[in-house]
Amino acid sequence: MTSASKVNFTVTPLLRIAYEEHGTASGDPIVLLHGFPYDPRTFDEVAPVLAQRGYRVIVPYLRGYGPTRFNEPAIARTGQQAALAQDLLDLMDTLDIPQAALCGYDWGGRAACIVAALWPERVRCLVTGDGYNLQDIPRSTEPLDPQTEHRLWYQYYFHTARGVEGLKRNRRELCQLLWQLWSPTWKRGEELYRLSAPSFDNPDFVEVVIHSYRHRFMYAPGDPTLEWMEEKLAEQPKISVPSISLCGADDGVGPPPEDDEDAGHFSGFYERRVLPGVGHNIPQEAPQATVKALLDLLER
Secondary structure (H helix, E strand, C coil): CCCCCCEEECCCCEEEEEEEECCCCCEEEEEEEEECCHHHHHHHHHHHHHHHCEEEECCCCCCCCCCCCCCCCCCCCCCCHHHHHHHHHHHHHHHHCHHHHHHHCCCHHHHHHHHHHCEEEHHEEEEEEECCCCCCCCHHHCCCCCCHHHHCHHHHHCHHHHHHHHHHHHHHHHHHHHHHHHHCCCCCHHHHHHHHHHHHHHCHHHHHHHHHHHHHCCCCCHHHHHHHHHHHHHCCEEEEECCCEEEEEECCCCCCCCCHHHHHECCEEEEEEECCCCCCCCCCCCCHHHHHHHHHCCCC
């Protein structure tokens, strides 16, 4: 944790969400959302800069990470995309934020994209890691090209009982391996990984992660109360809010194609920026580019 950050908590219908806040409460709000397997440390060089510009910056720990906890033992530890989006909406509601700029990647980018697509009035602008992050679950069982399938090995591993036990026993080693594979040219990964690794000791981490990677392939049922949202997401709704997509040119899990295949999913202002020498952990590897994208949208 940075010396300027402090963990706060807010209680939503399902979670006691831990979050870090930078800046003043009167500033225009920005919510920064991490992915798997990362945590708020990914924004340590982003949030303070935005706060210095007068913004109120909220950086939550997603469900299953760090100090965030479910309110009751009986609540299902789901990791599906609709749950992440609902968590973001609930967070904004409990913090009395009617509208915010959103920035996220991986799981956090998915939550941000969903809220931007279905509740555009809640989103001032969007910076998304790797473009349109809504899962197309009805088509998820269609085979992809062999190179892409190879990069998704960890997802298929999590579909098995062996993978569940492997994540339980070796969560820190496995997540560190993913950092290395997904950001192969990043020199600070080993140094900074130790700051995020404790967040994976959350007692719900394994269950939430396993459900996330099974649900997206229709190998696990979702929360029935969120089925209406999943049905809307199956229609692949367009995102109308002003958006910038940041893509790491060296992303080891989802390298950006030469042609932007996501542009058709955005109906408002949209720009894709491919970042040379950057892998999957975009905000931590390229904090200046992340800040610039947000300010370009907020101050345009």
